[in-house]
Each structure stands twice: as C-alpha cells, then as structure tokens.
Amino acid sequence: MGFWTARQERAADEREADGLWWAWRQACEGAGLCTQTDTASGPTVVTPRLVDIVLGPPTVLTVALLPGQLLSDVRRVALRLAPHLGAVALRITPLGQVHARIELLAADPLDGTVELVPVAPGLVLLGRDETARELVQSWADDVAHTIVQGVTRSGKSVFTYGVLAQLAADPLVTLCGCDPTGLLWRPFAGTRHAAWQVSGVADPAAHEELLLRLVEDMDARIADLPADRDTLEVTEANPLRVVVLEELAALYRVADAASTTKDPIGKRLRALVGRLLAEGAKAGYRVVIIVQRAEASIVGSFERAMCSLRISFRTDNAASVELLHPGAPREIADQHTTALPGIALLSAPGEELTRFRAPYLGGYPEYVAAVRLACGPELDGPTAIAA
Ligand SMILES: Nc1ncnc2c1ncn2[C@@H]1O[C@H](COP(=O)(O)OP(=O)(O)OP(=O)(O)O)[C@@H](O)[C@H]1O
Ligand SMILES: [Mg+2]
The missing domain is CATH 3.30.980.40 (Threonyl-tRNA Synthetase; Chain A, domain 2)
Structure with a gap:
C-alpha cells in the first residue's frame, strides 16, 4: 500500500x-x-x-x-x-x-504589517523588502536628502512618524522643519528639537523665519569647516539637522496666497528650501520633503536631483511613479496605483528599484508615546513655534 x-x-x-x-x-x-x-x-x-x-x-x-x-x-x-x-x-x-x-x-510578500523595532543609534529602518531584507540606512552616511510622495492615506505620515521616532533620541540629530498640518511636532513640545520646529499655516512668516535661521546656521557651518575637511563632522555640538518639510505643497500654497508683488514670500520660501537642498548635505543637513505628488511646480528637477533617497507610496497614476523613479518598469508603476497603505517604491544610490513596506509604529497615540519616551525627561524646553 x-x-x-x-x-x-x-x-x-x-x-x-x-x-x-x-x-x-x-x-x-x-x-x-x-x-x-x-x-x-x-x-x-x-x-x-x-x-x-x-x-x-x-x-x-x-x-x-x-x-x-x-x-x-x-x-x-x-x-x-x-x-x-x-x-x-x-x-x-x-x-x-x-x-x-x-x-x-502564494501571497504578496508585503502583506501584513512590519513592526518598528529600532535598529541602533544613527541607523534608520525604512522598511522590509520583498525578499524579507530589512532596509536600514545610516542617515548621516548613506543618505543625502529624501523625497517622499504618495496620494492621501497612502502612508506618508506613518512613515515619517517612524523615521522621527527612531531619530528623536539620538543626541547627534536635531529634528527641524515646517509642518502645516500641525500634528508632526506636537509630541516634541519641551524637547531640545522644538526650537527648530514650526507648525500650522496661520503665519507663513514664521516658516520663513525658521528656514532663514536654518540657512544662516548652514552658512556658518560651511564657513567654519576646517581647512582639511569638505564635509562637517557630526558631533553633539554640531548635530545632524534633519529638516522635515511635511506637506510642502500646502505650505507653498499658503505662502503663495499671502504673496504680493512687493512681498513674494512664496518665492522666498522656495529659494530657501532650494539652498538647503543644494548646499546642506556637506553641512550636516538632511532635508526630507513630503508631498502628495512630486510635480514640477512644487519640486523642480533641480530639487529632485538633490534627493538621493526617493520613496513613492501609492500614486494616482504611473506617470507619478516616473517622476521619482525614471525608467521604472511600466507594470510595476501600474501595479503601484493600487498599492495598500504603507507599501512603497524606493530608489536609492546603489539599489535597484525596490518595493517595500514601511514599518508601522501604530497610530498617532503610539507616535506621541514613542517620541516622549525617546526624548525622556528633557521636557522643560521650548515648544514648537505656532505659525
Ligand atoms: N506602514 C503601514 N502599515 C500598515 N498600515 C499603514 C501603514 N502606513 C499607513 N497605514 C494605514 O494608512 C492610514 C493612512 O496613513 P497616513 O496617515 O500615513 O497617510 P498619508 O499619506 O500621510 O495621508 P495624507 O496625505 O492624508 O496625510 C493609517 O492611518 C494607517 O491605518
Ligand atoms: Mg499625512
């Protein structure tokens, strides 16, 4: 038998x-x-x-x-x-x-959530790819500037929460930037990061002031570079400044609406962001741009070229994928228009186009708790400037 x-x-x-x-x-x-x-x-x-x-x-x-x-x-x-x-x-x-x-x-390898387990100080877990490889990058060494795009509810903010929660405790990093949504910086109230953060849209001038301060700091860093160095050595006194520009299109829209011929604040904001992108990498600046669609009116080809790490969550069409990942195979771009929240395409130096799932820290309450835990007892400092 x-x-x-x-x-x-x-x-x-x-x-x-x-x-x-x-x-x-x-x-x-x-x-x-x-x-x-x-x-x-x-x-x-x-x-x-x-x-x-x-x-x-x-x-x-x-x-x-x-x-x-x-x-x-x-x-x-x-x-x-x-x-x-x-x-x-x-x-x-x-x-x-x-x-x-x-x-x-028998199933998409990216089905199911990826837990956010912090890797090590200075290293950021971006997600897990289809071969179950963890995509880990040193924000100081591997990455220049970053651009993240994706339609609404595709997972951009959750991804950003994950990155910020991982970097918040690192004494070699200051988390800076502009957040028109008003959510990103709330948990940082009272921490050493908050002096470099502006939230809300009521006052575009507050965003301009912050960007000016960052550009001045960048210029001072470049002027102080020792004769034998062409990039800044990141130390606690001169930390890496990660400048997050959440919903950059919304910020530009508000600034453009407030612009007049005599006072073109929208143009000035664009110029300041352009300078951080062009000159910031060697001065320990890492800009992270987050937009729904990386279209030319918001991020021109110059800005795009400065971003070596490019991430697309679900896009509205295959042409949007092409904006950040030129030459992406048509079938992958088409498939990406129906991607689930948290699934993204990544282009980075030395990496071929990679499909991955970003880690899921949880919802907003978990983000707040993670940042509070990472920043520890230093909660008596400034709060983010409300724009
Ligand atoms: N990595 C992930 N794993 C599992 N679920 C996720 C992930 N990322 C996002 N989600 C789910 O998708 C929802 C929307 O995500 P998120 O708020 O990050 O979108 P968004 O791209 O920032 O949208 P908007 O443009 O509207 O701000 C989350 O509330 C969550 O339920
Ligand atoms: Mg969002």
Missing part, C-alpha cells in the same frame, strides 16, 4: 515539475525574457534554463541566467511570470554569479 502511494505521489510530483518546466519556458517567451536566434531550420527561442525544481510549499526554482542577462531583468518581468507559474508573486534572489533562486509565493 505504502509502496503504491509513494509511487503515485512520485508520479504526481513529476507531472507538477514537468508542468512548471513548460510553464516557465512559455512564460519567459511571453514576457520577452528570452533570446531569439535565426537558424537554418527557422527561429529558435532560448529561455533561461531551469536547472532545479524543489516542490514546496514553497516551490523554489533555480534558473541559470542567459549570457548577458542580469537578475534585475528577471525581477523586471516577475509580475508577468508569476500567474503563469501558479503564484501571486515571486521572490527572486541571487545564487552565485549567474543563477537566480525564484520562490513561488
């Missing part, structure tokens, strides 16, 4: 493996992951060779890339391959130099 069952199971496995072998070949052909050569007997299509199949779950394919192919070529068409292999998504990781390990996933 056992013998026959084993035989039947083996036969079923063989059929499944055969099916996958064919499905892989045809899906590659359909998705264009192949080369075509003309031979005397007609055109011949060559697809990446399937060298091993481990039937799961999870089912794992090992594939030998064709000469000239990169792992990113397979990742690019993963969405086209997955359904034909009976999977919802593929997790593709390198195996040696020329092989890929392809795990067939």
Whole structure:
C-alpha cells in the first residue's frame, strides 16, 4: 500500500515539475525574457534554463541566467511570470554569479504589517523588502536628502512618524522643519528639537523665519569647516539637522496666497528650501520633503536631483511613479496605483528599484508615546513655534 502511494505521489510530483518546466519556458517567451536566434531550420527561442525544481510549499526554482542577462531583468518581468507559474508573486534572489533562486509565493510578500523595532543609534529602518531584507540606512552616511510622495492615506505620515521616532533620541540629530498640518511636532513640545520646529499655516512668516535661521546656521557651518575637511563632522555640538518639510505643497500654497508683488514670500520660501537642498548635505543637513505628488511646480528637477533617497507610496497614476523613479518598469508603476497603505517604491544610490513596506509604529497615540519616551525627561524646553 505504502509502496503504491509513494509511487503515485512520485508520479504526481513529476507531472507538477514537468508542468512548471513548460510553464516557465512559455512564460519567459511571453514576457520577452528570452533570446531569439535565426537558424537554418527557422527561429529558435532560448529561455533561461531551469536547472532545479524543489516542490514546496514553497516551490523554489533555480534558473541559470542567459549570457548577458542580469537578475534585475528577471525581477523586471516577475509580475508577468508569476500567474503563469501558479503564484501571486515571486521572490527572486541571487545564487552565485549567474543563477537566480525564484520562490513561488502564494501571497504578496508585503502583506501584513512590519513592526518598528529600532535598529541602533544613527541607523534608520525604512522598511522590509520583498525578499524579507530589512532596509536600514545610516542617515548621516548613506543618505543625502529624501523625497517622499504618495496620494492621501497612502502612508506618508506613518512613515515619517517612524523615521522621527527612531531619530528623536539620538543626541547627534536635531529634528527641524515646517509642518502645516500641525500634528508632526506636537509630541516634541519641551524637547531640545522644538526650537527648530514650526507648525500650522496661520503665519507663513514664521516658516520663513525658521528656514532663514536654518540657512544662516548652514552658512556658518560651511564657513567654519576646517581647512582639511569638505564635509562637517557630526558631533553633539554640531548635530545632524534633519529638516522635515511635511506637506510642502500646502505650505507653498499658503505662502503663495499671502504673496504680493512687493512681498513674494512664496518665492522666498522656495529659494530657501532650494539652498538647503543644494548646499546642506556637506553641512550636516538632511532635508526630507513630503508631498502628495512630486510635480514640477512644487519640486523642480533641480530639487529632485538633490534627493538621493526617493520613496513613492501609492500614486494616482504611473506617470507619478516616473517622476521619482525614471525608467521604472511600466507594470510595476501600474501595479503601484493600487498599492495598500504603507507599501512603497524606493530608489536609492546603489539599489535597484525596490518595493517595500514601511514599518508601522501604530497610530498617532503610539507616535506621541514613542517620541516622549525617546526624548525622556528633557521636557522643560521650548515648544514648537505656532505659525
Ligand atoms: N506602514 C503601514 N502599515 C500598515 N498600515 C499603514 C501603514 N502606513 C499607513 N497605514 C494605514 O494608512 C492610514 C493612512 O496613513 P497616513 O496617515 O500615513 O497617510 P498619508 O499619506 O500621510 O495621508 P495624507 O496625505 O492624508 O496625510 C493609517 O492611518 C494607517 O491605518
Ligand atoms: Mg499625512
């Protein structure tokens, strides 16, 4: 009995493996992951060779890339391959130099929330990618300026809460910036950060004053750079200044409405932000711009070029993805228009376009509690300036 069952199971496995072998070949052909050569007997299509199949779950394919192919070529068409292999998504990781390990996933690897577990001082957890890799960056070394875009309720603020909660306790960081929504800086009341924070929209001049103060501080830092250094050494006396510009479009809108020909405050705000972006990186400044859509009227190509870390939560269309991630595959950009809150695309130096899920700290009360805990007993300082 056992013998026959084993035989039947083996036969079923063989059929499944055969099916996958064919499905892989045809899906590659359909998705264009192949080369075509003309031979005397007609055109011949060559697809990446399937060298091993481990039937799961999870089912794992090992594939030998064709000469000239990169792992990113397979990742690019993963969405086209997955359904034909009976999977919802593929997790593709390198195996040696020329092989890929392809795990067939029954669910989106980014389903479920990612808990925010602080990594180490100076390091920021941005999220977890489709291969379950934690995206951790040193805000002082790896990152220049950052831009975050996404439609309403896509997860921008929750992401920002996570970043701020991780940086708040670091004595080498001051959290500065403008927040027209009035929510971001509330928990910082009384901390050493609050003197560099402006909330609300009632008085655009308060935002201008803060940005001016930051630019002056930046200029002084650059003027004081020692002769043998071209970047500031971050110390407690000269901390990294992370300048968060939450809902920058809203701030510009309010400033533009208050602008007159004699007093163009909107233009001045743009110029100050432009200076922080252009000259701030070497002076220990890290600007974080948060907008719904990184359109040219808010962040021109110059500002965009200064932002080496670019993150897009759900966008309204594929063209918005293109604004921050030029050359992103069309199918990934299309898929991103229906992304769940907290799921984002990331472009960073040395990283190919990465889909990831941002950590979820909880709602606003948890953010307030995390900041209060991080800032500890230093709660008798200034409160944020109300604009
Ligand atoms: N990383 C995440 N994991 C799980 N859920 C999330 C995550 N990020 C956001 N959400 C959910 O999405 C909701 C909206 O997120 P958030 O307030 O950050 O959006 P937003 O992009 O800032 O929107 P708005 O432009 O309206 O301010 C949150 O209340 C939360 O329920
Ligand atoms: Mg928000």
